[in-house]
Amino acid sequence: MPGSPEAAATPRTLVIIPAYNEEAALPGVLADLARCCPDLDVLVVDDGSRDRTAEVGRAAGVLVAPLPYNLGIGGALRTGFRYALRAGYERAVQFDADGQHDPAEIAKLLAALDAGADMAVGSRFASTASDYSVGRVRRRAMRLLHFTLRVLSGRSFSDTSSGFRAFDRETLTLFATTYPVDYMDSVEALLLAVYAGLRIVEVPVEMRDRTAGVASNRNFKLIYHYLRLFVVLISSASIRGRHTREAS
Amino acid sequence: MTARTLATGMPPRAHVLVGIVTVSSLLFIVRLVRRRQLRAKYSLLWLSVGVGITLLAIGPSILDDVSRRLGIDYPPATFLLVAVTFLFLVAVHFSWELSRLEDRNRALAEEVALLRMAVGPPHSPADDERDSNRA
Numbered sequence: 001m002p003g004s005p006e007a008a009a010t011p012r013t014l015v016i017i018p019a020y021n022e023e024a025a026l027p028g029v030l031a032d033l034a035r036c037c038p039d040l041d042v043l044v045v046d047d048g049s050r051d052r053t054a055e056v057g058r059a060a061g062v063l064v065a066p067l068p069y070n071l072g073i074g075g076a077l078r079t080g081f082r083y084a085l086r087a088g089y090e091r092a093v094q095f096d097a098d099g100q101h102d103p104a105e106i107a108k109l110l111a112a113l114d115a116g117a118d119m120a121v122g123s124r125f126a127s128t129a130s131d132y133s134v135g136r137v138r139r140r141a142m143r144l145l146h147f148t149l150r151v152l153s154g155r156s157f158s159d160t161s162s163g164f165r166a167f168d169r170e171t172l173t174l175f176a177t178t179y180p181v182d183y184m185d186s187v188e189a190l191l192l193a194v195y196a197g198l199r200i201v202e203v204p205v206e207m208r209d210r211t212a213g214v215a216s217n218r219n220f221k222l223i224y225h226y227l228r229l230f231v232v233l234i235s236s237a238s239i240r241g242r243h244t245r246e247a248s
Numbered sequence: 249m250t251a252r253t254l255a256t257g258m259p260p261r262a263h264v265l266v267g268i269v270t271v272s273s274l275l276f277i278v279r280l281v282r283r284r285q286l287r288a289k290y291s292l293l294w295l296s297v298g299v300g301i302t303l304l305a306i307g308p309s310i311l312d313d314v315s316r317r318l319g320i321d322y323p324p325a326t327f328l329l330v331a332v333t334f335l336f337l338v339a340v341h342f343s344w345e346l347s348r349l350e351d352r353n354r355a356l357a358e359e360v361a362l363l364r365m366a367v368g369p370p371h372s373p374a375d376d377e378r379d380s381n382r383a
Binding site for chain 1: 354357358360361362364369
């Protein structure tokens with residue numbers, strides 16, 4: 001609705017796309033974004049790619065921040081959050097470079113922010129559509145993780161690993177310096193946001209199958225990551241306990 | 249007076265071996281310090297370790313005396329206890345310092361990305377040629 005009074009008041013929004021070796025998928029994703037949401041600014045954070053990801057982004061006319069080496073998705077996101085804050089954006093959307101998210105659904109996430117949420121998480125399990133096939137070990141680990149998160153945060157999330165999220169300025173301020181940098185960052189981030197007292201809502205979205213499978217992690221590596229995550233979650237819970245005791 | 253009595257129980261051949269190891273470690277530390285390859289705080293740390301080991305190598309009876317006063321029957325156990333405790337603390341300290349360095353390194357990389365974006369992509373000679381042709 002361009003020209004309407006609401007349009008003038010629309011908060012400035014930045015779409016942050018962490019991209020690692022995504023020269024093949026990125027042009028299509030950027031074209032879809034430009035077609036669907038021309039009023040959103042786009043920042044591609046090139047996470048130390050060895051291919052032409054940065055060039056592809058520049059050719060599409062979007063902002064490109066090239067990291068000097070690979071930091072992982074958490075580091076790339078944090079770079080985007082920092083930029084969003086500095087450039088004065090009120091909101092930011094995290095969007096995948098591999099085309100598994102539908103740009104048309106960004107509006108749903110932003111609507112959740114409009115409704116008062118500080119962070120909106122696109123959840124593929126809250127919708128009826130996709131059944132995500134996962135292995136036996138992974139499924140058990142996910143259940144245990146889900147349970148731990150529910151105990152520590154006091155609420156239930158249906159999709160703890162979603163990379164399709166929207167943040168308001170308060171959340172961006174928190175995440176610009178503290179966003180977790182290790183594998184499975186999104187789980188830690190949820191707990192961090194809950195403990196900071198931010199309002200998180202889950203929004204059902206559909207996700208396309210990712211073309212290149214990252215889900216083929218070796219089991220022992222997976223076990224290491226889950227163990228690490230448990231330590232992190234429990235230690236952040238204990239720190240939080242201390243803060244609340246000091247406050248009372 | 250033979251070498252055996254001087255070394256208080258340590259066989260002469262072992263004493264020579266300990267001496268060689270000690271002197272070469274000390275020389276190695278001194279070399280690192282002189283070349284400024286160690287920060288001052290670590291120089292101090294490892295130099296005092298070197299001096300301590302040297303003292304022990306010269307007079308192993310020091311260890312026996314200390315053990316007796318501490319009530320430890322087996323002097324090598326005293327040495328192992330001190331060594332393990334010290335190395336444990338050093339390792340923990342290094343992990344802490346590594347984590348801190350990694351955090352700072354990360355923050356720097358993030359800033360570099362944003363600065364590179366602000367500066368813009370580097371111009372290749374081909375680009376310049378194209379620009380001048382256009383002008």
